[in-house]
Amino acid sequence: DVKVTQSSRYLVKRTGEKVFLECVQDMDHENMFWYRQDPGLGLRLIYFSYDVKMKEKGDIPEGYSVSREKKERFSLILESASTNQTSMYLCASRPANPFTDTQYFGPGTRLTVL
Amino acid sequence: KQEVTQIPAALSVPEGENLVLNCSFTDSAIYNLQWFRQDPGKGLTSLLLIQSSQREQTSGRLNASLDKSSGRSTLYIAASQPGDSATYLCAVPGTDSWGKLQFGAGTQVVVTP
Secondary structure, eight states: OOOEEESOSEEEEOTTOOEEEEEEESSOOSEEEEEEEETTTEEEEEEEEEETTEEEEOSOOTTEEEEEEETTEEEEEESSOOGGGOEEEEEEEEOSOTTTOOOEEOOOEEEEEO | OOOEEOSOSEEEEETTSOEEEEEEESOOOOSEEEEEEEOTTSOEEEEEEEETTOSEEEETTEEEEEETTTTEEEEEESSOOGGGOEEEEEEEEOSSTTOOEEEOOOEEEEEEO
16 A cells, blocks of 8 residues: 655644655655645645656645655755744645546545644 | 635435545546545555546545536545545645645534444
8 A cells, every 4th residue: 555654644843944744655756736725725735746856836835845855755944934824734745647546545634733 | 726625524324325525627638647645643644546538537435526627526525434534625736747646625524323
């Protein structure tokens, strides 16, 4: 079975802190994704990576950056956390073909910024 | 831009009834349509992926149909159980190189014992 793990299930940070969210997948997938999920707004794509060291902006990249130094690990970075970044963050991975393959999601990180 | 809609937003049924969940999309030029399940506070789990060339896909008590021409997919869950209570989301990949998924808002299902 594909496994996608996220470093924390719950995280509480202060405004202005630098925050790292880590995601690791064990199936050698080329593509990885970061989403945030908010009530009434649904799932929104922040960034995705189609290969090591490669990244593309999603729909809402402002205030975020990402890093993918190894194939299995994709990090989401909040350079200076703000209260409007309080949300559920979901990581996903997928094999290379977007037209025949589904995405596999991690359990999520509930981030609260005070 | 592709828009994905799920109606109703919430549904409550007694145990044993069949569930019918609807998904509609505005652009019929899709490669596939995917159904996911999400339990409260958890990540998404892939249930079914229907390729554009298929009319339906089945897995156990789940059956998903796809009508590209009308822009609709339906997820049927037979003989519902309380464990089926969750939010069900449908999604379609965009036709750009990356196939980014466009998600519906989901249908929240409660199956009462």
